Amino acid sequence: SVSLAKLRRAPLATALNVLVFGIALSLPAGLYAGLDNLQRFAGNLERKPQISLFLSLDAPRTDIAAIESRLRQHAGVxxxxxxxxxxxxxxxRQQAGLGDVIDQLSRRPQSGPAENARNAGEQANNPLPDAFVINANNDDPRALTKMRxxxxxxxxxxxxTLDSAWAEKLAAAVAFGRLATLFLATLLSIALxxxxFNTIRLQILTLRxxxxxxxxxxxxxxxxxRPFLYYGAAQGFIGGLLACLIIAAAFALLDDNMRAFAELYASDFRLRGLAYGDxxxxxxxxxxxxxxxxxxxxGQHLRQSN
Known part of the structure:
Protein backbone atom coordinates (compact mmCIF):
# COMPACT_ATOMS: atom_id res chain seq x y z
CA SER A 1 0.00 0.00 0.00
CA VAL A 2 2.87 2.36 0.79
CA SER A 3 4.42 1.58 -2.61
CA LEU A 4 1.13 2.26 -4.39
CA ALA A 5 0.87 5.54 -2.52
CA LYS A 6 4.32 6.48 -3.79
CA LEU A 7 3.25 5.66 -7.35
CA ARG A 8 0.16 7.86 -6.98
CA ARG A 9 2.06 10.68 -5.26
CA ALA A 10 4.07 11.56 -8.40
CA PRO A 11 2.10 10.11 -11.33
CA LEU A 12 3.93 12.06 -14.05
CA ALA A 13 7.40 11.16 -12.81
CA THR A 14 6.34 7.55 -12.35
CA ALA A 15 4.84 7.41 -15.85
CA LEU A 16 7.99 8.85 -17.39
CA ASN A 17 10.19 6.37 -15.53
CA VAL A 18 7.98 3.49 -16.64
CA LEU A 19 8.11 4.80 -20.23
CA VAL A 20 11.90 4.94 -20.10
CA PHE A 21 11.93 1.39 -18.76
CA GLY A 22 9.58 0.12 -21.45
CA ILE A 23 11.41 1.71 -24.38
CA ALA A 24 14.86 0.77 -23.12
CA LEU A 25 13.86 -2.86 -22.54
CA SER A 26 12.00 -3.14 -25.85
CA LEU A 27 15.12 -2.32 -27.88
CA PRO A 28 17.29 -5.34 -26.99
CA ALA A 29 14.28 -7.62 -26.52
CA GLY A 30 12.92 -6.59 -29.92
CA LEU A 31 16.30 -7.21 -31.54
CA TYR A 32 16.43 -10.63 -29.91
CA ALA A 33 12.98 -11.50 -31.22
CA GLY A 34 13.91 -10.16 -34.67
CA LEU A 35 17.01 -12.35 -34.82
CA ASP A 36 14.93 -15.34 -33.76
CA ASN A 37 12.48 -14.63 -36.59
CA LEU A 38 15.36 -14.27 -39.05
CA GLN A 39 16.69 -17.68 -38.05
CA ARG A 40 13.25 -19.25 -38.41
CA PHE A 41 12.78 -17.68 -41.85
CA ALA A 42 16.17 -18.94 -43.00
CA GLY A 43 15.35 -22.36 -41.58
CA ASN A 44 12.19 -22.50 -43.69
CA LEU A 45 14.28 -21.80 -46.79
CA GLU A 46 17.17 -24.04 -45.80
CA ARG A 47 17.93 -26.98 -48.03
CA LYS A 48 20.65 -29.58 -48.32
CA PRO A 49 23.94 -27.89 -49.31
CA GLN A 50 24.68 -28.22 -53.01
CA ILE A 51 27.70 -27.64 -55.20
CA SER A 52 27.08 -26.05 -58.59
CA LEU A 53 29.58 -26.43 -61.43
CA PHE A 54 29.31 -23.88 -64.23
CA LEU A 55 31.11 -24.98 -67.36
CA SER A 56 32.88 -22.79 -69.87
CA LEU A 57 30.72 -21.56 -72.73
CA ASP A 58 32.76 -23.43 -75.32
CA ALA A 59 32.64 -26.80 -73.53
CA PRO A 60 31.87 -29.54 -76.10
CA ARG A 61 29.65 -32.52 -75.41
CA THR A 62 32.63 -34.83 -75.06
CA ASP A 63 33.99 -32.82 -72.12
CA ILE A 64 30.54 -32.64 -70.55
CA ALA A 65 30.26 -36.42 -70.81
CA ALA A 66 33.71 -36.78 -69.23
CA ILE A 67 32.71 -34.59 -66.26
CA GLU A 68 29.50 -36.58 -65.85
CA SER A 69 31.51 -39.81 -65.79
CA ARG A 70 33.88 -38.45 -63.14
CA LEU A 71 30.96 -37.36 -60.98
CA ARG A 72 29.42 -40.84 -61.15
CA GLN A 73 32.68 -42.34 -59.91
CA HIS A 74 33.34 -39.74 -57.21
CA ALA A 75 32.94 -41.19 -53.70
CA GLY A 76 31.72 -37.91 -52.21
CA VAL A 77 28.85 -37.39 -54.67
CA ARG A 93 13.37 -16.00 -68.67
CA GLN A 94 10.37 -17.11 -66.64
CA GLN A 95 11.50 -15.09 -63.65
CA ALA A 96 9.81 -11.71 -63.50
CA GLY A 97 11.71 -8.79 -64.93
CA LEU A 98 14.65 -10.77 -66.31
CA GLY A 99 13.65 -11.08 -69.94
CA ASP A 100 15.24 -7.76 -70.94
CA VAL A 101 18.42 -8.68 -69.08
CA ILE A 102 18.70 -11.93 -71.02
CA ASP A 103 18.12 -10.13 -74.31
CA GLN A 104 20.88 -7.64 -73.54
CA LEU A 105 23.31 -10.39 -72.55
CA SER A 106 22.44 -12.39 -75.63
CA ARG A 107 23.53 -9.53 -77.88
CA ARG A 108 26.95 -9.35 -76.20
CA PRO A 109 29.70 -10.96 -78.31
CA GLN A 110 31.11 -14.18 -76.86
CA SER A 111 34.82 -15.02 -76.78
CA GLY A 112 36.46 -18.43 -77.05
CA PRO A 113 36.91 -21.00 -79.83
CA ALA A 114 33.78 -22.44 -81.38
CA GLU A 115 34.65 -26.12 -81.35
CA ASN A 116 31.49 -27.30 -83.02
CA ALA A 117 28.32 -25.98 -84.62
CA ARG A 118 26.30 -26.42 -81.44
CA ASN A 119 28.49 -24.08 -79.43
CA ALA A 120 28.77 -21.49 -82.17
CA GLY A 121 25.02 -21.25 -82.62
CA GLU A 122 24.11 -21.30 -78.93
CA GLN A 123 26.71 -18.77 -77.80
CA ALA A 124 25.15 -16.23 -80.13
CA ASN A 125 21.78 -16.41 -78.36
CA ASN A 126 22.43 -17.88 -74.90
CA PRO A 127 24.88 -16.30 -72.45
CA LEU A 128 24.30 -18.99 -69.80
CA PRO A 129 26.61 -22.01 -69.44
CA ASP A 130 25.83 -25.67 -68.95
CA ALA A 131 25.93 -26.64 -65.29
CA PHE A 132 25.93 -29.56 -62.88
CA VAL A 133 24.10 -29.42 -59.53
CA ILE A 134 25.66 -31.86 -57.06
CA ASN A 135 24.37 -33.27 -53.77
CA ALA A 136 27.21 -34.47 -51.56
CA ASN A 137 27.27 -37.44 -49.20
CA ASN A 138 28.79 -35.33 -46.43
CA ASP A 139 27.20 -32.15 -45.06
CA ASP A 140 30.34 -31.13 -43.19
CA PRO A 141 31.32 -27.59 -44.28
CA ARG A 142 35.02 -28.47 -44.49
CA ALA A 143 34.37 -31.50 -46.67
CA LEU A 144 32.07 -29.49 -48.93
CA THR A 145 34.62 -26.71 -49.27
CA LYS A 146 37.31 -29.25 -50.15
CA MET A 147 35.07 -30.84 -52.79
CA ARG A 148 34.24 -27.46 -54.30
CA THR A 161 29.99 -22.51 -56.01
CA LEU A 162 28.88 -23.91 -52.68
CA ASP A 163 25.23 -23.05 -52.08
CA SER A 164 25.59 -23.28 -48.31
CA ALA A 165 27.83 -20.20 -48.25
CA TRP A 166 24.81 -17.94 -47.73
CA ALA A 167 23.74 -19.99 -44.70
CA GLU A 168 27.20 -19.67 -43.15
CA LYS A 169 27.16 -15.91 -43.69
CA LEU A 170 23.68 -15.70 -42.18
CA ALA A 171 24.76 -17.72 -39.14
CA ALA A 172 27.76 -15.43 -38.66
CA ALA A 173 25.53 -12.35 -38.98
CA VAL A 174 23.04 -13.74 -36.45
CA ALA A 175 25.85 -14.58 -34.01
CA PHE A 176 27.18 -11.04 -34.35
CA GLY A 177 23.67 -9.66 -33.87
CA ARG A 178 23.18 -11.66 -30.68
CA LEU A 179 26.49 -10.40 -29.30
CA ALA A 180 25.56 -6.81 -30.18
CA THR A 181 22.15 -7.31 -28.56
CA LEU A 182 23.77 -8.63 -25.37
CA PHE A 183 26.11 -5.63 -25.29
CA LEU A 184 23.21 -3.22 -25.83
CA ALA A 185 21.13 -4.95 -23.16
CA THR A 186 24.00 -4.67 -20.68
CA LEU A 187 24.43 -0.94 -21.30
CA LEU A 188 20.70 -0.24 -21.08
CA SER A 189 20.40 -2.33 -17.90
CA ILE A 190 23.07 -0.20 -16.24
CA ALA A 191 21.27 2.93 -17.43
CA LEU A 192 17.94 1.69 -16.02
CA PHE A 197 18.69 4.88 -8.30
CA ASN A 198 18.19 8.58 -8.98
CA THR A 199 14.39 8.34 -8.69
CA ILE A 200 14.57 6.61 -5.31
CA ARG A 201 17.19 9.10 -4.12
CA LEU A 202 14.80 11.96 -4.88
CA GLN A 203 12.01 10.12 -3.06
CA ILE A 204 14.25 9.67 -0.03
CA LEU A 205 15.18 13.35 -0.01
CA THR A 206 11.50 14.26 -0.15
CA LEU A 207 10.69 11.92 2.76
CA ARG A 208 13.83 12.60 4.79
CA ARG A 226 11.14 -2.16 2.26
CA PRO A 227 8.64 0.33 0.70
CA PHE A 228 11.34 1.81 -1.53
CA LEU A 229 12.32 -1.66 -2.74
CA TYR A 230 8.69 -2.42 -3.54
CA TYR A 231 8.42 0.92 -5.35
CA GLY A 232 11.48 0.21 -7.49
CA ALA A 233 10.36 -3.35 -8.25
CA ALA A 234 6.87 -2.11 -9.19
CA GLN A 235 8.36 0.40 -11.61
CA GLY A 236 10.49 -2.30 -13.18
CA PHE A 237 7.58 -4.73 -13.50
CA ILE A 238 5.27 -2.18 -15.11
CA GLY A 239 8.10 -1.11 -17.42
CA GLY A 240 8.57 -4.75 -18.45
CA LEU A 241 4.86 -5.04 -19.22
CA LEU A 242 5.07 -1.92 -21.36
CA ALA A 243 8.07 -3.36 -23.22
CA CYS A 244 6.10 -6.54 -23.98
CA LEU A 245 3.22 -4.44 -25.34
CA ILE A 246 5.58 -2.33 -27.48
CA ILE A 247 7.18 -5.43 -29.00
CA ALA A 248 3.81 -7.12 -29.62
CA ALA A 249 2.44 -3.99 -31.32
CA ALA A 250 5.56 -3.52 -33.44
CA PHE A 251 5.57 -7.12 -34.69
CA ALA A 252 1.83 -6.99 -35.39
CA LEU A 253 2.32 -3.88 -37.56
CA LEU A 254 5.27 -5.43 -39.41
CA ASP A 255 3.64 -8.82 -39.94
CA ASP A 256 1.63 -7.80 -43.03
CA ASN A 257 4.72 -6.52 -44.81
CA MET A 258 6.67 -9.60 -43.78
CA ARG A 259 3.93 -11.86 -45.10
CA ALA A 260 4.09 -10.17 -48.52
CA PHE A 261 7.88 -10.56 -48.51
CA ALA A 262 7.67 -14.24 -47.56
CA GLU A 263 5.24 -14.92 -50.41
CA LEU A 264 8.01 -13.97 -52.84
CA TYR A 265 9.85 -17.06 -51.57
CA ALA A 266 6.73 -19.27 -51.60
CA SER A 267 6.67 -19.29 -47.80
CA ASP A 268 3.82 -18.83 -45.31
CA PHE A 269 6.20 -17.38 -42.72
CA ARG A 270 4.67 -15.17 -40.03
CA LEU A 271 6.45 -12.87 -37.63
CA ARG A 272 6.41 -14.04 -34.04
CA GLY A 273 6.96 -11.78 -31.06
CA LEU A 274 8.48 -12.79 -27.77
CA ALA A 275 7.65 -16.30 -26.66
CA TYR A 276 5.73 -16.74 -23.41
CA GLY A 277 8.83 -17.89 -21.57
CA ASP A 278 10.88 -14.98 -22.90
CA GLY A 299 21.54 1.46 1.01
CA GLN A 300 23.69 4.48 0.20
CA HIS A 301 21.35 6.83 2.09
CA LEU A 302 21.18 4.60 5.15
CA ARG A 303 24.97 4.27 5.29
CA GLN A 304 25.41 8.03 5.04
CA SER A 305 22.79 8.76 7.68
CA ASN A 306 24.33 6.25 10.06
Whole structure:
Protein backbone atom coordinates (compact mmCIF):
# COMPACT_ATOMS: atom_id res chain seq x y z
CA SER A 1 0.00 0.00 0.00
CA VAL A 2 2.87 2.36 0.79
CA SER A 3 4.42 1.58 -2.61
CA LEU A 4 1.13 2.26 -4.39
CA ALA A 5 0.87 5.54 -2.52
CA LYS A 6 4.32 6.48 -3.79
CA LEU A 7 3.25 5.66 -7.35
CA ARG A 8 0.16 7.86 -6.98
CA ARG A 9 2.06 10.68 -5.26
CA ALA A 10 4.07 11.56 -8.40
CA PRO A 11 2.10 10.11 -11.33
CA LEU A 12 3.93 12.06 -14.05
CA ALA A 13 7.40 11.16 -12.81
CA THR A 14 6.34 7.55 -12.35
CA ALA A 15 4.84 7.41 -15.85
CA LEU A 16 7.99 8.85 -17.39
CA ASN A 17 10.19 6.37 -15.53
CA VAL A 18 7.98 3.49 -16.64
CA LEU A 19 8.11 4.80 -20.23
CA VAL A 20 11.90 4.94 -20.10
CA PHE A 21 11.93 1.39 -18.76
CA GLY A 22 9.58 0.12 -21.45
CA ILE A 23 11.41 1.71 -24.38
CA ALA A 24 14.86 0.77 -23.12
CA LEU A 25 13.86 -2.86 -22.54
CA SER A 26 12.00 -3.14 -25.85
CA LEU A 27 15.12 -2.32 -27.88
CA PRO A 28 17.29 -5.34 -26.99
CA ALA A 29 14.28 -7.62 -26.52
CA GLY A 30 12.92 -6.59 -29.92
CA LEU A 31 16.30 -7.21 -31.54
CA TYR A 32 16.43 -10.63 -29.91
CA ALA A 33 12.98 -11.50 -31.22
CA GLY A 34 13.91 -10.16 -34.67
CA LEU A 35 17.01 -12.35 -34.82
CA ASP A 36 14.93 -15.34 -33.76
CA ASN A 37 12.48 -14.63 -36.59
CA LEU A 38 15.36 -14.27 -39.05
CA GLN A 39 16.69 -17.68 -38.05
CA ARG A 40 13.25 -19.25 -38.41
CA PHE A 41 12.78 -17.68 -41.85
CA ALA A 42 16.17 -18.94 -43.00
CA GLY A 43 15.35 -22.36 -41.58
CA ASN A 44 12.19 -22.50 -43.69
CA LEU A 45 14.28 -21.80 -46.79
CA GLU A 46 17.17 -24.04 -45.80
CA ARG A 47 17.93 -26.98 -48.03
CA LYS A 48 20.65 -29.58 -48.32
CA PRO A 49 23.94 -27.89 -49.31
CA GLN A 50 24.68 -28.22 -53.01
CA ILE A 51 27.70 -27.64 -55.20
CA SER A 52 27.08 -26.05 -58.59
CA LEU A 53 29.58 -26.43 -61.43
CA PHE A 54 29.31 -23.88 -64.23
CA LEU A 55 31.11 -24.98 -67.36
CA SER A 56 32.88 -22.79 -69.87
CA LEU A 57 30.72 -21.56 -72.73
CA ASP A 58 32.76 -23.43 -75.32
CA ALA A 59 32.64 -26.80 -73.53
CA PRO A 60 31.87 -29.54 -76.10
CA ARG A 61 29.65 -32.52 -75.41
CA THR A 62 32.63 -34.83 -75.06
CA ASP A 63 33.99 -32.82 -72.12
CA ILE A 64 30.54 -32.64 -70.55
CA ALA A 65 30.26 -36.42 -70.81
CA ALA A 66 33.71 -36.78 -69.23
CA ILE A 67 32.71 -34.59 -66.26
CA GLU A 68 29.50 -36.58 -65.85
CA SER A 69 31.51 -39.81 -65.79
CA ARG A 70 33.88 -38.45 -63.14
CA LEU A 71 30.96 -37.36 -60.98
CA ARG A 72 29.42 -40.84 -61.15
CA GLN A 73 32.68 -42.34 -59.91
CA HIS A 74 33.34 -39.74 -57.21
CA ALA A 75 32.94 -41.19 -53.70
CA GLY A 76 31.72 -37.91 -52.21
CA VAL A 77 28.85 -37.39 -54.67
CA UNK A 78 25.45 -38.73 -53.61
CA UNK A 79 23.59 -37.52 -56.70
CA UNK A 80 23.83 -34.87 -59.37
CA UNK A 81 21.78 -33.32 -62.14
CA UNK A 82 22.88 -31.84 -65.43
CA UNK A 83 21.25 -28.50 -66.28
CA UNK A 84 21.61 -27.74 -70.00
CA UNK A 85 22.08 -24.13 -70.93
CA UNK A 86 18.78 -24.16 -72.86
CA UNK A 87 16.84 -25.20 -69.75
CA UNK A 88 18.69 -22.64 -67.62
CA UNK A 89 17.80 -19.91 -70.12
CA UNK A 90 14.11 -20.89 -70.14
CA UNK A 91 13.94 -20.89 -66.33
CA UNK A 92 15.76 -17.59 -66.16
CA ARG A 93 13.37 -16.00 -68.67
CA GLN A 94 10.37 -17.11 -66.64
CA GLN A 95 11.50 -15.09 -63.65
CA ALA A 96 9.81 -11.71 -63.50
CA GLY A 97 11.71 -8.79 -64.93
CA LEU A 98 14.65 -10.77 -66.31
CA GLY A 99 13.65 -11.08 -69.94
CA ASP A 100 15.24 -7.76 -70.94
CA VAL A 101 18.42 -8.68 -69.08
CA ILE A 102 18.70 -11.93 -71.02
CA ASP A 103 18.12 -10.13 -74.31
CA GLN A 104 20.88 -7.64 -73.54
CA LEU A 105 23.31 -10.39 -72.55
CA SER A 106 22.44 -12.39 -75.63
CA ARG A 107 23.53 -9.53 -77.88
CA ARG A 108 26.95 -9.35 -76.20
CA PRO A 109 29.70 -10.96 -78.31
CA GLN A 110 31.11 -14.18 -76.86
CA SER A 111 34.82 -15.02 -76.78
CA GLY A 112 36.46 -18.43 -77.05
CA PRO A 113 36.91 -21.00 -79.83
CA ALA A 114 33.78 -22.44 -81.38
CA GLU A 115 34.65 -26.12 -81.35
CA ASN A 116 31.49 -27.30 -83.02
CA ALA A 117 28.32 -25.98 -84.62
CA ARG A 118 26.30 -26.42 -81.44
CA ASN A 119 28.49 -24.08 -79.43
CA ALA A 120 28.77 -21.49 -82.17
CA GLY A 121 25.02 -21.25 -82.62
CA GLU A 122 24.11 -21.30 -78.93
CA GLN A 123 26.71 -18.77 -77.80
CA ALA A 124 25.15 -16.23 -80.13
CA ASN A 125 21.78 -16.41 -78.36
CA ASN A 126 22.43 -17.88 -74.90
CA PRO A 127 24.88 -16.30 -72.45
CA LEU A 128 24.30 -18.99 -69.80
CA PRO A 129 26.61 -22.01 -69.44
CA ASP A 130 25.83 -25.67 -68.95
CA ALA A 131 25.93 -26.64 -65.29
CA PHE A 132 25.93 -29.56 -62.88
CA VAL A 133 24.10 -29.42 -59.53
CA ILE A 134 25.66 -31.86 -57.06
CA ASN A 135 24.37 -33.27 -53.77
CA ALA A 136 27.21 -34.47 -51.56
CA ASN A 137 27.27 -37.44 -49.20
CA ASN A 138 28.79 -35.33 -46.43
CA ASP A 139 27.20 -32.15 -45.06
CA ASP A 140 30.34 -31.13 -43.19
CA PRO A 141 31.32 -27.59 -44.28
CA ARG A 142 35.02 -28.47 -44.49
CA ALA A 143 34.37 -31.50 -46.67
CA LEU A 144 32.07 -29.49 -48.93
CA THR A 145 34.62 -26.71 -49.27
CA LYS A 146 37.31 -29.25 -50.15
CA MET A 147 35.07 -30.84 -52.79
CA ARG A 148 34.24 -27.46 -54.30
CA UNK A 149 37.94 -26.63 -54.57
CA UNK A 150 38.59 -30.03 -56.20
CA UNK A 151 35.81 -29.63 -58.75
CA UNK A 152 36.96 -26.10 -59.59
CA UNK A 153 40.25 -27.56 -60.89
CA UNK A 154 38.58 -29.88 -63.38
CA UNK A 155 38.94 -29.08 -67.09
CA UNK A 156 36.12 -27.01 -68.59
CA UNK A 157 34.80 -26.02 -65.13
CA UNK A 158 34.69 -22.24 -65.23
CA UNK A 159 33.28 -21.67 -61.75
CA UNK A 160 32.25 -23.82 -58.76
CA THR A 161 29.99 -22.51 -56.01
CA LEU A 162 28.88 -23.91 -52.68
CA ASP A 163 25.23 -23.05 -52.08
CA SER A 164 25.59 -23.28 -48.31
CA ALA A 165 27.83 -20.20 -48.25
CA TRP A 166 24.81 -17.94 -47.73
CA ALA A 167 23.74 -19.99 -44.70
CA GLU A 168 27.20 -19.67 -43.15
CA LYS A 169 27.16 -15.91 -43.69
CA LEU A 170 23.68 -15.70 -42.18
CA ALA A 171 24.76 -17.72 -39.14
CA ALA A 172 27.76 -15.43 -38.66
CA ALA A 173 25.53 -12.35 -38.98
CA VAL A 174 23.04 -13.74 -36.45
CA ALA A 175 25.85 -14.58 -34.01
CA PHE A 176 27.18 -11.04 -34.35
CA GLY A 177 23.67 -9.66 -33.87
CA ARG A 178 23.18 -11.66 -30.68
CA LEU A 179 26.49 -10.40 -29.30
CA ALA A 180 25.56 -6.81 -30.18
CA THR A 181 22.15 -7.31 -28.56
CA LEU A 182 23.77 -8.63 -25.37
CA PHE A 183 26.11 -5.63 -25.29
CA LEU A 184 23.21 -3.22 -25.83
CA ALA A 185 21.13 -4.95 -23.16
CA THR A 186 24.00 -4.67 -20.68
CA LEU A 187 24.43 -0.94 -21.30
CA LEU A 188 20.70 -0.24 -21.08
CA SER A 189 20.40 -2.33 -17.90
CA ILE A 190 23.07 -0.20 -16.24
CA ALA A 191 21.27 2.93 -17.43
CA LEU A 192 17.94 1.69 -16.02
CA UNK A 193 19.53 0.91 -12.66
CA UNK A 194 20.88 4.46 -12.64
CA UNK A 195 17.42 5.86 -13.46
CA UNK A 196 15.79 3.97 -10.59
CA PHE A 197 18.69 4.88 -8.30
CA ASN A 198 18.19 8.58 -8.98
CA THR A 199 14.39 8.34 -8.69
CA ILE A 200 14.57 6.61 -5.31
CA ARG A 201 17.19 9.10 -4.12
CA LEU A 202 14.80 11.96 -4.88
CA GLN A 203 12.01 10.12 -3.06
CA ILE A 204 14.25 9.67 -0.03
CA LEU A 205 15.18 13.35 -0.01
CA THR A 206 11.50 14.26 -0.15
CA LEU A 207 10.69 11.92 2.76
CA ARG A 208 13.83 12.60 4.79
CA UNK A 209 11.93 14.06 7.75
CA UNK A 210 9.50 11.13 7.86
CA UNK A 211 12.41 8.67 7.77
CA UNK A 212 14.13 10.42 10.68
CA UNK A 213 10.93 10.42 12.74
CA UNK A 214 10.46 6.70 12.00
CA UNK A 215 13.99 6.04 13.21
CA UNK A 216 13.39 7.96 16.42
CA UNK A 217 10.45 5.73 17.28
CA UNK A 218 12.48 2.55 16.62
CA UNK A 219 12.07 1.76 12.91
CA UNK A 220 14.82 -0.55 11.66
CA UNK A 221 16.73 -0.19 8.39
CA UNK A 222 14.91 -3.14 6.73
CA UNK A 223 11.57 -1.56 7.66
CA UNK A 224 12.60 1.78 6.14
CA UNK A 225 14.09 0.10 3.08
CA ARG A 226 11.14 -2.16 2.26
CA PRO A 227 8.64 0.33 0.70
CA PHE A 228 11.34 1.81 -1.53
CA LEU A 229 12.32 -1.66 -2.74
CA TYR A 230 8.69 -2.42 -3.54
CA TYR A 231 8.42 0.92 -5.35
CA GLY A 232 11.48 0.21 -7.49
CA ALA A 233 10.36 -3.35 -8.25
CA ALA A 234 6.87 -2.11 -9.19
CA GLN A 235 8.36 0.40 -11.61
CA GLY A 236 10.49 -2.30 -13.18
CA PHE A 237 7.58 -4.73 -13.50
CA ILE A 238 5.27 -2.18 -15.11
CA GLY A 239 8.10 -1.11 -17.42
CA GLY A 240 8.57 -4.75 -18.45
CA LEU A 241 4.86 -5.04 -19.22
CA LEU A 242 5.07 -1.92 -21.36
CA ALA A 243 8.07 -3.36 -23.22
CA CYS A 244 6.10 -6.54 -23.98
CA LEU A 245 3.22 -4.44 -25.34
CA ILE A 246 5.58 -2.33 -27.48
CA ILE A 247 7.18 -5.43 -29.00
CA ALA A 248 3.81 -7.12 -29.62
CA ALA A 249 2.44 -3.99 -31.32
CA ALA A 250 5.56 -3.52 -33.44
CA PHE A 251 5.57 -7.12 -34.69
CA ALA A 252 1.83 -6.99 -35.39
CA LEU A 253 2.32 -3.88 -37.56
CA LEU A 254 5.27 -5.43 -39.41
CA ASP A 255 3.64 -8.82 -39.94
CA ASP A 256 1.63 -7.80 -43.03
CA ASN A 257 4.72 -6.52 -44.81
CA MET A 258 6.67 -9.60 -43.78
CA ARG A 259 3.93 -11.86 -45.10
CA ALA A 260 4.09 -10.17 -48.52
CA PHE A 261 7.88 -10.56 -48.51
CA ALA A 262 7.67 -14.24 -47.56
CA GLU A 263 5.24 -14.92 -50.41
CA LEU A 264 8.01 -13.97 -52.84
CA TYR A 265 9.85 -17.06 -51.57
CA ALA A 266 6.73 -19.27 -51.60
CA SER A 267 6.67 -19.29 -47.80
CA ASP A 268 3.82 -18.83 -45.31
CA PHE A 269 6.20 -17.38 -42.72
CA ARG A 270 4.67 -15.17 -40.03
CA LEU A 271 6.45 -12.87 -37.63
CA ARG A 272 6.41 -14.04 -34.04
CA GLY A 273 6.96 -11.78 -31.06
CA LEU A 274 8.48 -12.79 -27.77
CA ALA A 275 7.65 -16.30 -26.66
CA TYR A 276 5.73 -16.74 -23.41
CA GLY A 277 8.83 -17.89 -21.57
CA ASP A 278 10.88 -14.98 -22.90
CA UNK A 279 8.18 -12.53 -21.80
CA UNK A 280 8.18 -13.96 -18.28
CA UNK A 281 11.97 -13.77 -18.21
CA UNK A 282 11.92 -10.13 -19.29
CA UNK A 283 9.32 -9.25 -16.65
CA UNK A 284 11.42 -10.91 -13.96
CA UNK A 285 14.56 -9.22 -15.26
CA UNK A 286 12.97 -5.75 -15.33
CA UNK A 287 11.60 -6.26 -11.82
CA UNK A 288 15.05 -7.23 -10.56
CA UNK A 289 16.57 -4.15 -12.24
CA UNK A 290 14.08 -1.87 -10.50
CA UNK A 291 14.63 -3.61 -7.17
CA UNK A 292 18.43 -3.44 -7.53
CA UNK A 293 18.41 0.28 -8.35
CA UNK A 294 16.23 0.96 -5.30
CA UNK A 295 18.39 -1.26 -3.09
CA UNK A 296 21.57 0.59 -4.05
CA UNK A 297 19.97 3.99 -3.55
CA UNK A 298 18.41 3.25 -0.15
CA GLY A 299 21.54 1.46 1.01
CA GLN A 300 23.69 4.48 0.20
CA HIS A 301 21.35 6.83 2.09
CA LEU A 302 21.18 4.60 5.15
CA ARG A 303 24.97 4.27 5.29
CA GLN A 304 25.41 8.03 5.04
CA SER A 305 22.79 8.76 7.68
CA ASN A 306 24.33 6.25 10.06
Missing amino acids: ASFAFVPREKALDEF AEFAQWPRVEHA IAVV DEIEVARLIGATDPFIR SITMLAFSTVLGWLGARLSV
